[in-house]
Amino acid sequence: MFRTNYLPVADDWAKWGAMFANVTLWKPVVRRICQKTGVAAGETIESAYPGSSAVFIVDKQVVVKIFAPFLTQDFHRELETYQLIATRLDPYMPELLAHGIYPDRIDWHYLIMSFLPGQPIREVRDKIPPKDKIAIARELGWYIRRLHNTPLDNAQVIETKAADWYSFLGERRRRCLEELRDKTGLPLEVLRQIAGLLTSDIFMPPKNFRPCLLNGDFTEDHLLLEKRLGEWRISGLIDWADALAGAAEYEWVALWFGLCGQDVSMFQEILHAYDPQLRLDNRFRRRMMAYTSIHRFGPALIGELLHQPGAPAITSLVELQSWLWPPL
Numbered sequence: 001m002f003r004t005n006y007l008p009v010a011d012d013w014a015k016w017g018a019m020f021a022n023v024t025l026w027k028p029v030v031r032r033i034c035q036k037t038g039v040a041a042g043e044t045i046e047s048a049y050p051g052s053s054a055v056f057i058v059d060k061q062v063v064v065k066i067f068a069p070f071l072t073q074d075f076h077r078e079l080e081t082y083q084l085i086a087t088r089l090d091p092y093m094p095e096l097l098a099h100g101i102y103p104d105r106i107d108w109h110y111l112i113m114s115f116l117p118g119q120p121i122r123e124v125r126d127k128i129p130p131k132d133k134i135a136i137a138r139e140l141g142w143y144i145r146r147l148h149n150t151p152l153d154n155a156q157v158i159e160t161k162a163a164d165w166y167s168f169l170g171e172r173r174r175r176c177l178e179e180l181r182d183k184t185g186l187p188l189e190v191l192r193q194i195a196g197l198l199t200s201d202i203f204m205p206p207k208n209f210r211p212c213l214l215n216g217d218f219t220e221d222h223l224l225l226e227k228r229l230g231e232w233r234i235s236g237l238i239d240w241a242d243a244l245a246g247a248a249e250y251e252w253v254a255l256w257f258g259l260c261g262q263d264v265s266m267f268q269e270i271l272h273a274y275d276p277q278l279r280l281d282n283r284f285r286r287r288m289m290a291y292t293s294i295h296r297f298g299p300a301l302i303g304e305l306l307h308q309p310g311a312p313a314i315t316s317l318v319e320l321q322s323w324l325w326p327p328l
Helices: 013-017 023-037 069-085 121-127 130-148 162-184 188-197 248-259 264-274 282-294 298-306 317-324
Strands: 045-047 054-058 062-066 096-103 107-114 212-214 223-228 231-237 244-246
Touching: 023 045, 023 054, 023 062, 023 096, 023 107, 069 096, 069 107, 069 212, 121 223, 130 212, 130 231, 130 248, 130 264, 162 188, 162 244, 162 282, 162 298, 188 282, 188 317, 212 248, 248 264, 248 282, 248 298, 282 298, 282 317, 298 317
Parallel strands: none
Antiparallel strands: 045 054, 054 062, 062 107, 096 107, 212 244, 223 231
């Protein structure tokens, strides 16, 4: 195997953070990957919006996503998600064009997807009129339902059994209280009340529970929109590295705080299109408080909100829930 020596060895977050968005550094690697796979000539290479991977738009035709060597599990998870979904979310799911390993000083896993036009909702939210927002929300709810109904019989990387989900919840329940303490500054009494919530019946799935495929991170960066004939519409759903199989409630955390930006009407429209029978009552809000606490990104999200100017002083779980999950 012929190896190049373009890239430094990145074996921790500090080294990775210093290099993953450096277009000049990555250009020869990205160009060789494109030429090897035949997906593009590599005449223009620009950095896409940074996440946790090195992502580049090539010739406005394809997207090359290169994973840090300590995030290979993300690569395998995202690759399998593309294979499981196939055409279920067309035309808004990028097409998987190629995948492989680029041999430099160390091996770098990569995915190549078709380029989808549009801007993240984060950048255009204030420009979207109410009628367009309703149309976007309803269509998104229908597509999320399609996602959650994806057959999982062929999954090998993503853990799909109910026992796997119970194990995940147990692990997150053990870890999240320490994370909440370190990242939020919540009083010990509130943490104690959250611990009680996470051991209550309202939190655990029913006995006949079957996990469904989740995106796991529907944020404001992962829904692409474009204006067509004067109306804003969905143009893409991107980034599937956090996909997992679990309860639908887990999906709503990033959707509410990220993609919807806590816009009640948009959130309502999405969930009504997803399931017209879903009741957004106090029990739903209490379950969502529990899932926000145990979500992989939940403690950091709560801490970020609590440190914003004007955030209330929280002295009870009731106050925290009312602030994070107001009546829907």
